Amino acid sequence: MKILYLSIFVLLISCSKSIEEKCFLKENDNYFKGYVEKEPYTVKQILDHKPDYLRIIDLKKYRSFQQDSLEYTKINRYSEDYWKQMETEFSDFNEKFLGQFYYSFKQTDGNVKYALGANNLGFWLLKIEKDKPSAYFLGLSFSHFYFNKFQQNPIVKDGFLRLEGSLVKIIKVPGLPGHDDYSAIEDGKLFTIDLKTLEQDSDEDGYNDIFEESFGLNPHNKDTDGDGITDFKDHNPLFKSEKNKFTDLYENMMSQHLGMVQEKLKDMSYFISAYESDCEYFQKVNPEYKVLIFSENKEKQPYYVRSTVIFGTIYSLIQKDKNDPQKFYIHEASGGSVNGYSAVWRNGKWVFNLISQTVS
Structure with a gap:
């Protein structure tokens, strides 16, 4: 019995030390770790890790990353007129999604409205059907994929999401560690995803499978951590x-x-x-x-x-x-x-x- 108590005591001490080490600074520790520069991904690395549901088609005629981004920068996005225009154009999406996304394109297909949205996690296809909003995460890193701000064709067609754009890499701004910009490494791409795959929500918790797989949630269990609250509400x-x-x-x-x-x-x-x-x-x-x-x-x-x-x-x-x-x-x-x-x-x-x- 004494051995059992001793074992429990040692276990408790080791656990408390673990929390102590992971949560509290030692006397001479820095508050934050130093910034580590990352090597940009090559085209081969991006394509090697491309998700299976994504198809990439080479376009013969296209808007380059430079052309699209330069044209976009000419828009005075800080003017009051610009934001009034955006507020009017996407008022229906803002009402449903409460301003949780930035929008760059809008399309109406019968009774269904689509928009391409983005937040700090990445790109989403936004949908309003029968007054019900839904958001589907694309799982395509904005560190690697650029979608043209000016799409030449409908973004949803024949059961597929279709986005024109480029493969890009992160480039560092000299003298500003941690501040990133982007540069095209291969232009003229059409990125397509089957809508059935994109909209798949196996556990019906409100997040599509691609979102859950991208961030380590369980797409087949609506309560990943088992605390009694669904992932969508947790x-x-x-x-x-x-x-x-x-x-x-x-x-x-x-x-x-x-x-x-x-x-x-x-x-x-x-x-x-x-x-x-x-x-x-x-x-x-x-x-x-x-x-x-x-x-x-x-x-x-x-x-x-x-x-x-x-x-x-x-x-x-x-x-x-x-x-x-x-x-x-x-x-x-x-x-x-x-x-x-x-x-x-x-x-x-x-x-x-x-x-x-x-x-x-």
């Missing part, structure tokens, strides 16, 4: 959420910039942020919006995740105060700026103070 579908003061710390950090969108979040299943973290406290959050949390180990990430630039805001591990056991420090990096906060656990709540700001 704000953290890859991990079972828990409530403790350190999950609460991260949840408070994640909610501070939501602004006006906060009141609509319960109806925004496509408003999704992706994060990398091996800290169990972070993995078990239940924030106000939907998150997808992946291991920092690239080999454990789905191919789409590790090959696509989808991570935005980064939260550091937690640093303990040397003198006050209820005081901690945490940093947030986003868009070239880093904010540092002190956080004090007081009367069951966190009290935050901004203590540093840097902009690169």
Whole structure:
């Protein structure tokens, strides 16, 4: 019996050490890991990893990436007139999708309306049929695929999604690490996907199979993490959420910039942020919006995740105060700026103070 108790004690100690190492900074640790430049994919690498459902046809006549992107940049997308025009043109989609996407094309086919949408995760085919909205993730990385902003032909025809565009690579902006631009590596492509494959939702949870496979969800189980909440409604579908003061710390950090969108979040299943973290406290959050949390180990990430630039805001591990056991420090990096906060656990709540700001 003593041996059993000793084994349990050792197991508990080893588990607590694991959480300690994964969630708390050591004294001389940096808040964030250094930025690592990635080599751009070649055409061969892109095609070798091309999903089986995608067919690529070489076009004889086409708009080049340069021609399309230059024409698009001539549009004053910051003018009031432009946004009024977009608001009018896509008012039906904005009403149904609550502004969760950017739109670049619209098509009406009988009683069905289609639009090409994009958010921070990638490209989607948006559909309104009988007043019901649906969104289908394409699973094609914007790090590799560019769809012309000006499509010459209908994007849905004969049961297929058909998008003209190019294969592209990420190029680095000199002097601005982490800031990316794009360059064509092969123009004149027609990308086609069978609509039946694109719209397939095997577990009928609201996300198409391609979305779930791209992000490590189970397309045959509508509740991937087994917490009793369907993936479509679950704000953290890859991990079972828990409530403790350190999950609460991260949840408070994640909610501070939501602004006006906060009141609509319960109806925004496509408003999704992706994060990398091996800290169990972070993995078990239940924030106000939907998150997808992946291991920092690239080999454990789905191919789409590790090959696509989808991570935005980064939260550091937690640093303990040397003198006050209820005081901690945490940093947030986003868009070239880093904010540092002190956080004090007081009367069951966190009290935050901004203590540093840097902009690169």
